Amino acid sequence: MVNIRNLDPSASPLDYYGSELRRLREDAGLKQGQLGDIIFCAGSLVGQIETARKVPTREFSERVDAALVTGGVFSRLVGLVLRSQLPSWFQAYAEMEAKAAYISSFQAQLVYGLLQTEEYARALLGVDRPGQVDELLAARMERQRILKRDNPPALWVVLAEAVLHQEVGGRPVMRDQLAHLLTFLDHPWVKIQVLPFSIGQHTGMMGSFNLLRFDSDPDLFYEEGYADGHMTANPSVIRERSVGYARLQAGALSPEDSAQLIARVMEERYGDKPEPDGRGVA
Secondary structure, three states, rough: OOOOOOOOOOOOOHHHHHHHHHHHHHHOOOOHHHHHHHHOOOHHHHHHHHOOOOOOOHHHHHHHHHHHHHOOHHHHHHHHHHHHOOOOHHHHHHHHHHHEEEEEEEEEOOOHHHHEEEHHHHHHHHHHHHHHHHHHHHHHHHHHHHHOOOOOOEEEEEEEHHHHHHHOHHHHHHHHHHHHOOOOOOOOOOEEEEHHHHOOOOOOOOEEEEEEEOOOOOOOEEOOOOEEEEOOOHHHHHHHHHHHHHHHHHHHHHHHHHHHHHHHHHHHHHOOEOOOOEEEOO
């Protein structure tokens, strides 16, 4: 069954993507099912994306570009589409995050979004928005592409030790997430420190926050609340939080010692444990 729905291309990036996909597909003389066969997906998926009922992935976009010889139109457009799926209050931060030259993040409860595995992120996103998990997950994974650029931002993350113990998605998911953090130990642009429980009271106990620095724009401070986020370039706030972040870094374990702690928690808390009959669990 062919999906037919008139779209207003100016309504949203998703509507524009869908209208362009339909236009270029029809210009190529292909039906939805035929294009689906070429890019190894169901014709119904093509129809859902053309009618803005489903969000395209980057892989889908790259395959469509190759099939329709678009010169990379959809690969360029999909980033905008995925960013539009983020909560409206978070989109401004995501845009500035992508432009930053240096990102400093303190996380009191969760792994920073740029360092999350897909399954860890899926578990988090499914708590409040179970019906939008796929779209939100694709948007979060798109954010992480900035770390793979030729000129990525320098990212320094301080994680409270509680982050390692807060189980998200189950033990296998947490084990994979902590293992993923360990892959950054020798990364030239990413450094991870753990703030141990033994530090006691500290300046980050009021909550997580991020500092963004740019090559030519003013620094930004960002903190996230329950239902929204707050971003400011107020110099006094930047100064206060920069000093606070320096204190957190000074009190945290070194990246090498942090990796040892992460590895220990990964094995002791999330490693395979024998069942009563001696069988292991995943």
